Amino acid sequence: MAIFRQFPLFSFLILCSLAAAEACNDCSQPKTNQVPCFFIFGDSLVDNGNNNDMLTLARADYSPYGVDFPQGATGRFTNGRTFVDVLALLLGFPNYIPPYSRTRGRALLQGANYASGASGIRDETGNNLGDHTSMNQQVESFARTVQQMRRYFREDYANNTLCSYLSKCIFYSGLGSNDYLNNYFMHDYYSTGAEYTPRAYAASLIQDYTKQLTELYNLGARKVIVAGVGQIGCIPYQLARYDGSSGSRCNEEINNAISLFNTGLKKLVDRFNRGLLPGARFVYLDSFESSQDLAENARTYGFEVVDEGCCGVGRNNGQITCLPMQMPCDERGKYLFWDAFHPTEAANMILAKNAYSSKSRSHAYPINIQQLAML
Numbered sequence: 001m002a003i004f005r006q007f008p009l010f011s012f013l014i015l016c017s018l019a020a021a022e023a024c025n026d027c028s029q030p031k032t033n034q035v036p037c038f039f040i041f042g043d044s045l046v047d048n049g050n051n052n053d054m055l056t057l058a059r060a061d062y063s064p065y066g067v068d069f070p071q072g073a074t075g076r077f078t079n080g081r082t083f084v085d086v087l088a089l090l091l092g093f094p095n096y097i098p099p100y101s102r103t104r105g106r107a108l109l110q111g112a113n114y115a116s117g118a119s120g121i122r123d124e125t126g127n128n129l130g131d132h133t134s135m136n137q138q139v140e141s142f143a144r145t146v147q148q149m150r151r152y153f154r155e156d157y158a159n160n161t162l163c164s165y166l167s168k169c170i171f172y173s174g175l176g177s178n179d180y181l182n183n184y185f186m187h188d189y190y191s192t193g194a195e196y197t198p199r200a201y202a203a204s205l206i207q208d209y210t211k212q213l214t215e216l217y218n219l220g221a222r223k224v225i226v227a228g229v230g231q232i233g234c235i236p237y238q239l240a241r242y243d244g245s246s247g248s249r250c251n252e253e254i255n256n257a258i259s260l261f262n263t264g265l266k267k268l269v270d271r272f273n274r275g276l277l278p279g280a281r282f283v284y285l286d287s288f289e290s291s292q293d294l295a296e297n298a299r300t301y302g303f304e305v306v307d308e309g310c311c312g313v314g315r316n317n318g319q320i321t322c323l324p325m326q327m328p329c330d331e332r333g334k335y336l337f338w339d340a341f342h343p344t345e346a347a348n349m350i351l352a353k354n355a356y357s358s359k360s361r362s363h364a365y366p367i368n369i370q371q372l373a374m375l
Contacts, residue, residue, distance in 0.1 A: 025042075033092045034373040035170045035223070037111040038084075039218075040097055042174035042227075043126075044117035045342060046084045049075030049099040051117045056130030058117035062324045064251060064311055068332065068345055075099070077117060078338045079310065079328065084113065086352035091373060100260055102143055108145050111169065114138040114233030120179040121209050127180055128189045135175050139215050146219050165326065166220030167279070168374060173213065174227035174287075176261055179205055181232060181341075185254060202260035207266060213268075217277045223372050224282045225355075226269060228262040230291040232253060236318025237340040249358045255288075262288055266365065273366070283372050284365045285355050293294045293338055293362070294347060301350055303336045310335040310344060 040046055044058060052061040052075045059075065060066075066073035068080035076082050085096050093110070100112040116125030116133035123134045133141070146162070153161045184201055187193045192201060213224065232238065233255035242251045269284040295306045311328035313320035318340040322328070329335060338344040343351070354363040357370050 020264040029178055032094060034167055035091055036165060037109060037169040038088055038091060038093065038097050039111050039142065039169060040084050040115055040172045042112040042115035043078040043119045043133065043178050046082050046113065047075065047077060047115040048082060048113050050101045050115060050133060051291055053077060054131040056118065058126065058132060059130045064322060064326055064328045067328060077342045078345055078348065079332050081348055083352050085350045085358060086349050087369065090352065090356045106337065108149055112145060114141050116181060118178055120183060120184060121175045121205050122179055123147055125179045125183040128186060135212050135240055139212055142216065143219055157323055163220055167222040170223050171216060171221040172225045174276060175209065176205065176229040180254060180258055198257040199260055202264050205261055210268060212326040214277065219330045222280050223375065224280065225285060225369060226265060226282060227266055227285040228287045229258040230287040234256060234295065235341055236307065236312065236337050239307055240318035259288065270286040281372060281375055283367060283369060286365065289362045290351055290354060294350065298336065302333065304334040306336040309337045309339045312339050
C-alpha cells in the first residue's frame with residue numbers, strides 16, 4: 001500500500017537516511033528529559049483517547065475506566081496509567097504524551113500518541129468493532145506531524161536539524177494482538193483464518209509490519225521499541241470462552257500462533273540492527289514471556305487474581321467487557337487484568353519498569369529502554 005504518495009518528503013527522507021549528526025540548536029530538550037520526544041503507535045493497550053470521538057465499540061471514555069487516573073476516564077483502556085504512560089515518566093517527561101487527535105503545533109515537538117483501540121497491522125483488522133486508526137493510517141499521521149514540525153526548525157537547515165532531533169527521540173510500536181483476536185481467529189467475520197496457515201499469516205504480518213517500520217525509519221525514527229504480542233490465549237476473554245470447570249485453561253491454539261509472529265518480529269529486530277536500516281537501533285519487548293512471568297509468579301509481584309478481570313460481566317469477568325458506571329473490584333492492585341483484555345495499572349507499572357531497566361533479555365532485547373535512551 002503506497003501510503004505516502006501525498007507527502008512530498010523525498011529530500012527529507014534522503015537526509016534522514018544519512019542519519020545526520022548535526023545537533024539540533026533550535027529545540028533543546030528539557031534537562032529532566034532523557035530524550036526530546038516520544039512517539040507512540042499501537043492499539044488499545046496504549047491508546048489514550050484517540051478513539052473517543054469515533055463511531056466504535058472500542059472506546060473507554062466512560063467510568064469506571066480511568067477510576068484511578070487523575071483526569072478520570074480519558075479513553076485509556078485500564079483503571080489508571082498505561083504501559084507508555086509509565087514509560088514516559090521513567091524517561092523523564094513531566095507529563096503524559098498526549099493523543100494525536102488533540103495535539104497540534106509546537107506541542108508535537110515533545111511527541112504524540114497515535115495508538116487506536118482495535119487497530120492492527122492489517123487495515124481491515126478491527127472493522128468488526130467500528131472505526132479505528134490502522135497502523136498504516138497512524139504512520140500517515142506521523143508523516144503529517146513531520147510536515148508540521150519542519151516549520152519550527154531553521155529554514156536553511158530545516159531537514160538536517162529535524163533529522164538530528166528525531167534521531168534522539170524514542171518511538172514505541174505495539175501491534176499484532178488485534179490481528180489475531182479481531183481478525184485471524186474471528187472466523188465468522190474474516191476469511192484470513194481459512195486463507196492462511198498460522199505460519200503463513202505470521203509471515204504476512206511481519207512483511208507488512210516491516211514496510212510500516214521502515215516508513216517510520218524513512219521519516220526519521222532511529223531509536224525504536226517494538227513490543228511482541230502478549231499471552232493473549234490466557235486473557236479473561238479467552239478463559240471465559242475456552243476454559244473448563246477449573247477456569248484456568250488457556251487457548252493454546254492462539255498462543256502457538258502468536259508465538260510464530262513474535263519469533264518473526266524478534267528476527268526482524270536483529271535484521272534491522274545488523275544493517276538493514278543503517279543508523280537505527282531497535283529494541284524488542286518480549287511481551288509474551290513478560291506476561292507469562294506475571295501470571296506464573298503472581299504472588300511475588302503482589303497479584304492474587306490472574307484469571308479474571310477486575311471489571312466485567314460473566315465467567316472470569318471476561319464475557320463482556322467493563323460496562324458504563326459498573327462497580328469494579330475494590331483491590332485493583334491485586335488483579336493482573338482490569339477487564340476482559342487489558343492489564344491493570346499495577347501490571348502496567350511492573351511491565352514498564354522491567355522493560356526500562358531490567359538487564360534480563362527476557363524483558364527487553366538486545367538492550368533495555370534506559371540503555372536505548374542513552375545512545
